[in-house]
Amino acid sequence: MLDKIRKLEEVSKQLEPLSGNRNHWNKAVQRYADTFLDDFNQHTTFVMSEDMGKGILDFPIEEDGKPIEDILQCLEENVDTPNLNPASGGHFGYIPGGGVFTTALGDYLAAVTNRYAGIFFACPGGVRMENMLLRWMNKMVNYPVTALGNLTSGGSMANLSAITTARDTKGIRAKDIDKCVIYMTEQLHHCVQKSLRIAGMRESIIRYIPMDECYKMKPALLSKQIAEDQSKGLLPFMVFASAGTTNTGTIDPLEAIGKIAKEKDVWFHIDAAYGGFFMLSDTLKNAFKGTELSDSMAIDPHKGLFLSYGIGALLIKNTQALFETHHYTANYMQDAFALEEDPSPADLSPELTRHFRGLRMWISLQLLGVSPFRAALDEKVLLARYFYAEIQKLGFEVGPAPDLSIVIFRYVPKSRDANVFNQDIVESIMQDGRIFVSSTTIDGVYWIRFAVLSFRTHLEQVQLAMELLKGIVFKV
């Protein structure tokens, strides 16, 4: 048996590469990353590909490892080339990514040390770090110091945890589900409907409150609808507002909605996944008045703080309520509960073993400071306003003036169907590949969506977008 153990040890020790190997792999990966970053001007934003990364399938998982050079080549050809490059400054579709480099440093360290920041007992410093980041965001949105929350994998998970917590806090039982009423506008992000189903509320009633011409919820109609539902014996339970819708970047009238929610005793949740970090900007802060009246918020550092994908946050005033919904005691965890000075993320989310995702955010804010983030957000807002003004001078029709950094626009030709014409514009932009835009349909009208949120997007990329549009529409 000892012989066998020693033989196995010989092979299993490959999992701990010697420093020579480590060096070699580190250098190769670093070279790859440097090339990616240094050559940014040569990258296109969208690459139409024939094989759609199929080559990855010809590179099977095998018993023996392969050289790092071959692996990186496979990655470059099949993963990092075809289709959308969300890191590009020319990315104006969906909610642009970006991924500031410092995220990678945090992730690298988190992966190497593999500290477990889910439970205070295991890594008190890491838990304090994550909670400190949550409190920093809570302060930004004017929540009290007792508020906390959880660093999630993204906004969808943050919204889901808010729903389950609200459901439990309001004492909703299975037999009440079909009497529960949830209020939102049709512009709310679809992940909320998804989450309601996951939370067992498929049979609840959703009321879509009408909006004004800028796609903002009409608070008077919300108030009226809640009163009507109450008088029918239904259970008005939760109202959602957006602080930055995905379609148009619109902020609902948060203060008015918050007051109604208080008065009617319904849980008020704000989806600020895209827009929340614009609160860092002094000029925009007023637009968010009313966040302090909400019970919970979703906000995404992987959007408005430009970090790489994989970090969102739920902010919540009632920390105890979040705990009641998410904690559980198991006997194999009995050592973990002594000495808690700061709540453990594992008690405030569905996750147990989890990525130490706070480190990427902490190291980014520590290394760079807040001011470049603030400046970048102000810059994006001004770029969107500039685009909104200039595109109209070219004869394009526009949607509402941007609250944040998203513009919808279209060109209405004299003799062709506008919806088809604008679909063709988007198709031509995709073929060109230097920039990428997405589209949306609101009330049957096809709009081109221009979302500015990559930290790499500057005046140059916005002007390129306008040149391209001019060329496509006027063939100049």
Ligand SMILES: *Cc1c(COP(=O)(O)O)cnc(C)c1O
């Ligand atoms: C992106 C987004 C979400 C979903 O968040 P993920 O991080 O993608 O899970 C929810 N709401 C809004 C407004 C968003 O922009």
